[in-house]
Amino acid sequence: MTQKKLKIKKGDEVIVIAGKDKGKKGAILSVIRDTDRVVVSGVNLIKRHTKPGRDSAGGIISKEATIHISNVALVDPKEGKATRVGYKELADGKKVRVARRSGETIA
Numbered sequence: 001m002t003q004k005k006l007k008i009k010k011g012d013e014v015i016v017i018a019g020k021d022k023g024k025k026g027a028i029l030s031v032i033r034d035t036d037r038v039v040v041s042g043v044n045l046i047k048r049h050t051k052p053g054r055d056s057a058g059g060i061i062s063k064e065a066t067i068h069i070s071n072v073a074l075v076d077p078k079e080g081k082a083t084r085v086g087y088k089e090l091a092d093g094k095k096v097r098v099a100r101r102s103g104e105t106i107a
């Protein structure tokens with residue numbers, strides 16, 4: 001079974017375009033390909049009641065939950081607004097991601 005080709009990846013700066021956290025920006029912490037979901041830092045925070053364990057004291061912990069990939073958009077490196085992602089081949093034959101809004105290459 002082939003993996004889905006996603007246009008955003010771990011470490012990218014994204015903005016939430018739908019839902020309760022609309023307008024918030026954050027970096028992608030992890031990508032879950034089989035369910036098309038991502039974990040974004042500081043977005044979709046939930047409270048978890050955890051028991052004390054060997055390495056943690058327990059209590060109420062706030063952490064990020066997953067958000068669907070269709071509800072986030074990549075942040076344009078030039079303007080800081082939401083953009084779509086395209087691909088371009090450089091002169092040396094290397095394929096790079098490009099922001100559609102400004103044409104800047106994405107690291």
